[in-house]
Amino acid sequence: MTKALIIGGGIAGAVTAMALRKAGITPVIYEAYDTGADDIGAFLTIMRNGMNALHAVEAHQPVIDAGFPATDVEYLDGSGTRITLNPMRGGAQTLKRAVLYRVLHDEATRRGITLHHGKRLVSASTVDGVVRAQFKDGTAAEGDLLVGADGIHSATRAIIDPEASAPRSTGLTIAYGYTKAASFQQSADAYRMIAGNRAFFGYTTAPDGETWWFSRAPELDLSTATKQNFIDLLAGDKTPAAEIVRSTDDLFITNAYDVPETRHWHNDSMVLVGDAAHAASPAAGQGASMALEDSVILGQCLRDIADRRAAFEKYTGIRRSRVERLVAESAALSTDPNRRVAAPGSQDRHWLYDHEIDWDERIA
Ligand SMILES: Cc1cc2nc3c(=O)[nH]c(=O)nc-3n(C[C@H](O)[C@H](O)[C@H](O)COP(=O)(O)OP(=O)(O)OC[C@H]3O[C@@H](n4cnc5c(N)ncnc54)[C@H](O)[C@@H]3O)c2cc1C
Structure with missing residues (x-):
């Protein structure tokens, strides 16, 4: 049986392994960290299209069970005035990144997929047609193909193309946090997005009453960035944003990068998925969903096209224009953080949110 070495046990790695297994390939996942729960402070929303991709490999239910849905997205300006209220058209799930990794790993393990930790x-x-992967701990593994699901700073991308472009700064610093305080207007069942005067802010309240929030600000020096920076940036707005940040004990602060174009997504035996191939700035909230779509389409191509290079070419052909369009849109939102986002309910986002993948559809 064909054996695939999957590099990276994140979102794309776990779901690519499930898709390849459904396609009759034996996947083995190699994850660099001892656990998959780095970036423990952040949370993610898997959009409707990402949930559709999970559905295609019957992996949606554990994510639904671990997350919570939102029905609307409400946009406010810095004066607290509502700009618009958009319905989500169903399907999106929000959950902590560490929880998402855990449920996907549990589901992969339940399906008999082996996952090795501590393998960078x-x-x-x-x-002679055998791929050999060498890990930092001195061990090695061999297989018939290798899938680079190793994220935005992908080692596989550089192996396939040593000249590949490095990730690009989006010019944004992102803060995330959680608070149990209830002194402000809560936002159960909705995401409240605030185009503040100096920084963008978004929050939603989880079923247990904890408010989950993020803020995007023009890039700060990470070595000195603090909670007070975000309070100061948000304090001039007549919204609950500054108060929410003030009531938060621990902040997760990071700078955001993207990868707008990768010349070579594959060679004869290695191929990229998810952020390794194309990374969007967090502004559109679509990176994870695009990674999930990649995973399923790659599985279909390898199932239906016997010649490996032709399968990789078909996969790239199906995916490239869609993901590059998304990365460009997300970058445009990043350069103008106060720009109003067209939400999942609006007509001009059909191409993005209503994308469906039918696992049984044959790839020509
Ligand atoms: C602050 C922030 C907020 C975001 N918010 C959202 C959001 O709300 N919605 C959304 O859809 N997306 C969001 N994204 C983007 C999303 O996180 C990524 O698009 C998504 O995680 C990509 O999945 P992936 O599996 O390709 O990469 P990752 O999730 O990064 O997984 C890569 C895995 O590979 C492992 N790895 C790395 N190098 C090696 C190596 N050499 N050997 C072995 N393993 C390796 C890593 O440890 C990791 O487990 C956000 C990103 C950031 C930075």
């Missing part, structure tokens, strides 16, 4: 890929080569 450092090099890979192909000899």
Whole structure:
């Protein structure tokens, strides 16, 4: 049976393994960290299209069970005035990144997929059709193909193309946090997005009453960025944003990067999925959903096209224009953080949110 080495046990890695297994391939996942729960402070929303992709490989239910839905997105300006209220048209789920990793790993394990932790890929080569992956701990693994699901700073991308572009700064610093305080207007069942005067702010209240929030600000120096920076940036708005940040004990602060174009998504035996191939700034909230779509389409291509290079070419052909359009849109939102986002209910976003993948559809 064909064996695939999956590099990275994140969102794309776990779901690519499930899709490949459904396609009759034996996947083995190699994750760099001892656990998959780094970035423990952040949360994610899997949009309707990402949930559709999970549905295609019957992996949606554990994510639904671990997350919570939102029905509307409400946009406010810095004066607290509502700009618009958009319905989500159903399907999106919000959950903490560490929880998402855990449920996907549990589901992969339940399906009999092996996941090795502490395996950081450092090099890979192909000899006589056998791919050999070398890990930092001195061990190695061999297989018939290798899938680079190793995120935005992908080692696999550089192995496939040593000249590949490095991730690009989006010029944004993102803060995330959680608060149990209830002194402000809560936002159960809705995301409240605030185009503040100096920073963008979004929040939603989970079923247990904890408010989950993020803020996007023009880039700060990470070595000195603090909670007070965000309070100061948000304090001039007549919204609950500054109060929410003030009531939060621990903040997760990071700078955001994207990868707008990767020349080579594959060679004869190695292929990229998710952020390794194309990373969007967080502004559109679509990176995870695009990674999930990649995973399923790659599984279909490898199921239906016997020649591996042709399967990789077909997969790239199906995916490239869609993800590059998304990365460009997300970058435009990043450069103008106060720009109003067209939400899942609006007509001009059909192409993005209503994308469906039918696992049984044959890839020509
Ligand atoms: C602050 C922030 C907020 C975001 N918010 C959202 C959101 O709300 N919605 C959304 O859809 N997207 C969001 N994104 C984007 C989303 O996180 C990514 O698009 C998504 O995680 C991509 O999944 P992936 O599996 O390709 O990569 P990752 O989730 O990054 O997984 C890569 C995995 O590979 C492992 N790895 C790395 N290098 C190696 C190596 N050499 N060997 C072995 N393993 C390796 C890593 O440890 C990791 O587990 C956000 C991103 C950021 C930074």
